Amino acid sequence: MKKITSVLLISVLAVSALFANGVKEESVSGEKVYKIGISKFVAHPALDAIEQGIMDELNEMGLSYEFDLQNCNAEISTGVSIANIFKDGNKDLVIGIATPPAQALAVAFNNTDTPVEFAAITDPLSAGFMDEGLSNIFGISDRNPIELQLDTFIDLASIETLGMIYSGNESNGVAIFERAQQYCIDNGLELVAVSVSNSAEVKTAMLSIASRVDGIYIGNDNTVVSAIASVDQVCTDYDLPLFNSDTTSSENTNFLMSFGLDYYKVGRISGNAAYKVLTGTSPNEIGTVFLDDITQFNFILNLDRAEELNIEISPELLAKASFIVQDGSMIEN
Structure with a gap:
């Protein structure tokens, strides 16, 4: 590496x-x-x-x-x-x-x-x-391949109740939410989702669901991603695994997994x-x-965060990662 x-x-x-x-x-x-x-x-x-x-x-x-x-x-x-x-x-x-x-x-x-x-x-x-x-x-x-993203994240973090914040006044945010909602229905999972209208509402929305979910999924929703620092802070405070679809903004966050374009x-x-x-x-x-x-997608696993959350990453999943975070550094896998 x-x-x-x-x-x-x-x-x-x-x-x-x-x-x-x-x-x-x-x-x-x-x-x-x-x-x-x-x-x-x-x-x-x-x-x-x-x-x-x-x-x-x-x-x-x-x-x-x-x-x-x-x-x-x-x-x-x-x-x-x-x-x-x-x-x-x-x-x-x-x-x-x-x-x-x-x-x-x-x-x-x-x-x-x-x-x-x-x-x-x-x-x-x-x-x-x-x-x-x-x-x-x-x-x-x-x-994004939302179903594949959720398959991998939910299996890795053993999630039964999924949390999600999305932009309700953007068609892309609504489309992401609807696909995640259908996935949860099809797979017998509970989805706790909150809609926001601007990035200033993201932290309050996160705090409203943090104690009720097993992990947080963030799609490639521009309004929410622009406030990813707030999402990250709440996930860290509540020991929640975070999936971020936007790999570009993941470098400075305490995510568990990031998989996206x-x-x-x-x-x-x-x-x-x-x-x-x-x-x-x-x-x-x-x-x-x-x-x-x-090949147009990046898949990143944060080994440091997995250790903090006592989540075991299988060798098979690790081998699929294009990058890993280990000892505070982003490393090409």
Whole structure:
């Protein structure tokens, strides 16, 4: 095994004030400089990694570009304002990272020729991105194998009552909850779930269920993941095993298990799709891309936390981990 100093987090470009920032690369040979607007729902490691991956991919493809990077700060109304500003700015392509900003862009650019790309949408069907007649919309889904995640976590931690916090005002959060709920029904488990409307409510929600559950499952829900430190603190205080679907934000938390997409890779794939559309491919030809290749996922086991919780990890499960946490360090397995 080889120790790595920065396993999952990448260098992320600092973003300045709302509506005022941009990243510009000038054309030196007279070719077109593409104007690309990116609206990100909130700053947290996974979405930051997607944003960076998009930019890195386009850099490698040799495009001359001008990026307009915007952060909704988890406010849906801010995403609507950003979308309208992008529309007035004559962008060549716009990208929404997470469901709310992508939906705002789809509305603002409806019946236009401007391509709208979504990135990291858990349920693009219920979000409306797969409706007929949307000729300018395409993108990448970050749908996770929730049933496999729960199978592994529940077996490892011997869970009978599962706790979950989710965002009730985001379609992706509701979709994750509904799949987890169905899983628990099918497998005879009790689910204690609390809906939140913003990240400030997460700690209170956690405290309301901590004494009633055997473990906590957090899906790739942007509102909740942006408050993962609060989830982690309550789990630590109550000796609860934590499953975090967002491996990118797990490095600084006391999780037991994390299994989910590598969001930097999601960004690179999104950037490649953007490049294809900017250079002539129809958005319809790309459509919705689901990432089903297991190599696009990271599986992390925290041996330190397992020891604290007196949970035994079998050699068979350990062998499947791409990374482990041991003696306070993240190590490639």
